Structures are given as C-alpha cells and as structure tokens.
Amino acid sequence: MFNLVPWIVFLPVIGLLLNAAIGRRVGERGAALIAIAASTGAFVVSVLQFLALNAHPEGEVVSLGDWINIGVLQVPWAFRVDTLSVTMMLVVSSVGTLIHIYAAGYMHYDVRYKEDTASYARFFVYLNLFIAAMMILVSGDSYLMLFVGWEGVGLCSFLLIGFWYSRNPDGKFGTLNAQAAKKAFIANRVGDFGFLLAMMMIFWAFGSLNFDAVLPQAESVAPWIILFITLAMLLGVTGKSAQLPLYVWLPDAMAGPTPVSALIHAATMVTAGVYLVARSAPLFVAVPAAQTTVAVVGGLTALFAATIAVGQSDIKKVLAYSTVSQLGFMVAAVGMGAFVAGMFHLVTHAFFKALLFLGSGSVILALERAHHPIDGNGAHHAKPEAHAAHFDPQDMRGMGGLRQQIPLTFWVYLVGALALAGLPPLAGFFSKDEILTDALLANPFVYVLLTAAAFLTAFYMGRQVLLVFFGEARSNPAKKAVESPRVVTLPLVALAVLSIFGGLINLPGLHWFTDWLEHTLGHDLAHVTEFSLIVALLSTLLALGAIYLAWTLYGRQPLKADQTDPLKARLGALFVGMENKWWVDELYAWLIIQPYQRLAAFLANVVDWKFWHDWVHDSLIVNSFQWLARFLANPVDLGVIDGIANGLAATTTGLARGLSFFQTGFVRNYALVTFLGVVLMLGYLVFSS
C-alpha cells in the first residue's frame, strides 16, 4: 500500500499533461473530467495511505531513487508516509477534489464573463499542477523536497492569481491582476530567502537535510544555531502562511478566480507554513525563545488581520483577512507547542474556509448571472459596455436579502460562518477551543490576543452574513440573483457536512486526532489537551455576544442602499483605519518600495548610465581603446612593423647595388681576383706554419 504513494504526485501530473495536450480539443466537460479524475485519483491514493497507516501507524519512507548525491549532500527522491503527511494529503486531495468539481461549474461562467473560453483547460492544468506541487510539499522526506513543493505551490499561486493577467479585478482590461500575482510572488520570495537560510544552516549544523537525520538530533546542536534556524524558518512561514509582516500579498491574491482563493489561498497552500513548523516540531521545542516568537507573531497576526476584516466591504477581502487571522491562530498554536491543536485547526479551517470562499463564489456568480445573463450557447446577451452603471458583484454593499433568492448557498454559508465563528458543535469550535486552552496554559498574552481575535471573527462573520443575506436587496442584480447550478452547490454541501462534523476527529475525551499524530510527533509533542469548560464557555459567550453585536448594528436596522456603514459612526477614526487596512500597504510603499525605487533609479540613472555607460564605457574604455588603436596603428604598425619590412628591402637592394660593383663582366678581373685569392691562401698556408 505504501508504495502507491508516488501516485499522489503522478496522477495530477498525468492529468495536467493530458489537459495541456488535448484540453482544448476535448471541450470543457472533457477537460474538467480529466482534472477531476486526476484529483480524485490522488484522493483515493491518500485514503489508501490512510488505511495502510491504520495497520502500520509508524509509516514508511518510499524512495524512488537518488535526486542529489554530492559528497555528504544526499537527497533521495523519497515520499514520507506518516500520520502528519497523510493528514495533509487527505486535506489537500479531499478539499482539492471538491474544489475541482466546483471549478468545473464556476469557470464555465467565469471564462465567458472574461470572454476567453480557451482558458478553461488552462485553469485545470494549473489546478492539477498545484495539487501535484502541494503533494510534493507534504510528502517530501527532506527539507529540500519540501522546498521543491514549496516553490511549486508558490509558482501555481502566481499563475492562478494572475490567471486573468490582462485584466483588473473588476473585469476591465488592465494589469492589476498581474501586479497582484507579482506582489504575491515577491513577498513569498522574501520568505523563501528565510527558508533557504534555514536550510543551509540545517545542512551546516546537521550535515543532512533529511527529516530522519535532522529532527532526532535537535538536542545535540548548539541552541543558538537552532534559534537561527527556527527564526529563519519563521520568516519563510510568514511569507507562505501570510503572517505579519509579510501577509500583505494574501488579500491581493483574491484577484485570482474564487476556486483558487478557496483552494490555494485559504485551505491548502497557505497552511504549508503551519505544516513546516509542525514537521520541524523538535527544532522549535528545543528553543523556547523561538517558540515564543512564533506564538506572538501568530497571535498578533490573528488580532491584526481580524480588525482589518471588520472594516472590509468586499466579500472576498473579508474572507482573505479572516484567513490571515485564522492562519495566525494556527501559527500561534504550533508556536506554543500545541502542534496537534494547530494541525486540527488547519484541517477544520480547510473545510469551513473553503466552504466560505466557494460560497462567496456562488454569491458572486449569482449576482453576475443576474447582472448579465448568458444564453445556452455561452454567448453574451449583452456586452458589459451595454451596462451604463458598473456593478461590482463582490461588494457587500450591493447585496442584501440574498437569503430568499439563493437559499441553498445561504444555508451552507451560514454553516461555514458559524463554524468559523466557533460556535459549538461545529468544527471550528473544537479546534479553536483547543488552541485557546493551550494558549491559556502556555502563554497568557497570546491567549488574550487570540480571544480578542476570536471575538472579532464572530463579529465580522455576523456582519458579513447579515450584510449579504439579510435585509433587503440593495441593487438590481441582488433582487434577481439566481441560485448556482448543482455542480457548484454540491461541493458546498459536502464541505458544509465536513464543517459540521469535522470537529469529531478530535472530540474532547476521545482525542482520536491526538493519538493519530502521536505516531509521528511522539508522546511529548502530541500531548492531550484537557477540555476546559471555562475557556469553551467564555469563547462561546464571546462569539454569541459578537454575533449579537453584529445583529444590533446590521440586523435590527438593515443597511439601506448607499448608506454608510453604521460601524463607522460608532468607531470613527478606528473604522477608517480598519477600512484602509491600517495603511500597511502605504507604509510598506513608503518604507520599502519607494526607497527601493529611489535606489533603483539611482543605480540606473547615476551608477549605470552616468558612471558606467557615460564615463566608464564612453570615456574610459572607448578613449583608451582609441588611444591604444592609434598607438598600435601609427608608431607600432607604420613605424616598427613596416620599418622592419621596408628596412629589409632597402638593405637588400643597397647591398646588391654595392656588390654589383665587383661584377665587372671582365673575365680577367675575375681571374685576377681568383689568382690573388690563391696567392693569399697559399701565403697563409706557407707562412702560418
């Protein structure tokens, strides 16, 4: 069974190759079926691994061959099957498959609204590529293999954020989507720099990158090295998992199609950082300072992002900041050593956040379809230019009252929202509560941060549900919204079921998930957290209070069209800050981007152009070359070389002219010379002896 594990990567790769080759010819249905089959295949293989692990919980490393073999650096191409990696495989492939199915319906409309039906197959190529890369990430047996997947998902994230690269998020032509993709890529690159540093340090300290060689040795390496490794790794985590200070790319990543936001930027890829910390648990446990840093970063992110989520009016932006906030919960959990709680929240969050994103996609689709319907052949009835007023289908201020028009989406969305708010007995309650309990024991400061974040979470979700589904329609499309087709709603229902029952996997008292991860993390790291009634009661009451607060603001007197947010009147400047994301983007622009651009302009204009081009090239090199050429041409070539040749000729002719004097032509002269020569020779012979 274990040796089937490479197929979790191969199947999506086969799927993407098929779609890349024939995706356009087999039509939308064919392309979607290929991709869904590949993803489902990966899911089936993951389930088989799960079943095999139940029999042999110690797992296995399946090696396919050597990848790098240079001296001490030995990196095999190996798949690690243990309870931790299989947990991730199951989440990725199950949520991934549901989102593939959803995307088959969603993209059908999206490609028509973007008037680019040829991109349908391209979308599924990227989606399968993402599944393959994510599987490499979670199944890698060494930090380097993990990094391959880490970069692979980063690439897919870039490709999918910029999927409509020639457009702006509002659908008009522009470069904003491409800029969002670039921003995500660059922010992740900063994080990857930290991960690379950590990897190099690991190799330097441990002599290997394989988990089996590194993790058990954590105690035997100097603490400052481990501290460096873990903090550098934390930088990587803040990039990939969108933590302070590198979270800024994730809200912009909402430029990608909604299934992408659900799959990559909510459920799976962004949790890679949490997985990395959980995987490297022995390293983090070895240095408490690093643990505290990670926990505080997570806690601050959770609260900070939650405040921003309160002030957003874009349905997807609320969810994006909510994702950042929830990732903060997970990072704080794994930072505190509550690895099981962190992974538990990762799993449940994958379910309900994917549900919420897909639900928001369904809402957007419902409004978009009401705004400009598409006929059976897929052609636009009316071109977007025909609409006088531009309509933003993502703006919650233009929604309202959708409960009646799209009831199924409403109910599943409500489930997701309540799960995220952490109300019992939904999945989010158990996982969030476990984190809070651990936080209270480990780090009271982080507990306060997380509790406040949990309160805000319940508030902004209440606000969102009330703004979107209750009250009266605040725009024409909202009045005529149409429920999405079944291919879109069925995955929503499945995810809603998972969001309701997902908490059962680590039910207090049974803690099956803790036992499951204990096989990988070991007994010390996978401790059972006792259920704390006070924490649970407090967080539930806070959540209920927040929802009630949201209802008093948005439910009692529903928002009217063109009315300002009632929260703005209550909070004033505070709300302006939340609305404007605390000007973090502007701060980064002022702090980093502008100086960087100034530096770039200085380097380009002064150093490169004036100094390097004008002075070094044009003056120094050209002039000295010309001088050298002139020198070589005049004195050297004309003087020396030609002088030698001409001198040789002149000498020869001069010599010949001189010698020809003796050639009189008179035989008697020659005879006389011969005679004299003989006399001289004889004289020499006679007198010398």
Next chain:
Amino acid sequence: MVPVSYYFALSAILFTLGALGVLIRRNAIIIFMSVELMLNAANLLFVAFARSYEALNGQIYVFFVIAVAAAEVAVGLALIVAIFRSKQSIDIDEISSLKG
C-alpha cells in the same frame, strides 16, 4: 744530374709567364695557351719530383693532367668558336654582358 731546384725555377718561370698571360692578354686563344703553359709548368714539376724521389705517383698525376688539359682544350676551343660566331671577335674584354 740536373738538381731539382733548376727544374723548380724553370717551372716557376713558366707558371708566372702563364699566369701573366692569362691576366694581361685579351685574345682568348692566347689566354688558353697561357693556361696550357701553367698546366705544363705543374707537369714539369711533378715529373721532376717524381724522378727525384723515385716515385711513380707524380708521373701518373701528369697523365691525369694531360688528359684533363686535352678535355679542357676541346671544350674551351668549342666555346671560343661559339663566341666568335656570335661576336665576330675573340677579344675577351668585349664579352662583358654579365656586368652588374
């Protein structure tokens, strides 16, 4: 018996006459005869020493010299005839077309 020094002196006089004839005279035939004179001066000396030392080597050399002289005369006279035919003269100073 006549002493060798007499022969030596006679041979030297003959050789000097021959050499002067070659250097001074312009007539090709005369130069030729002067060359013969020098050769025969050498022959005389060979024979005289051969007789004096009672060795046959010198005499055998003389035969060689006579044979060479005969060949030389044959070639030389042919050349002179050829020159006369082209120049209508055997004045050696007129044959200076190789002057540099």
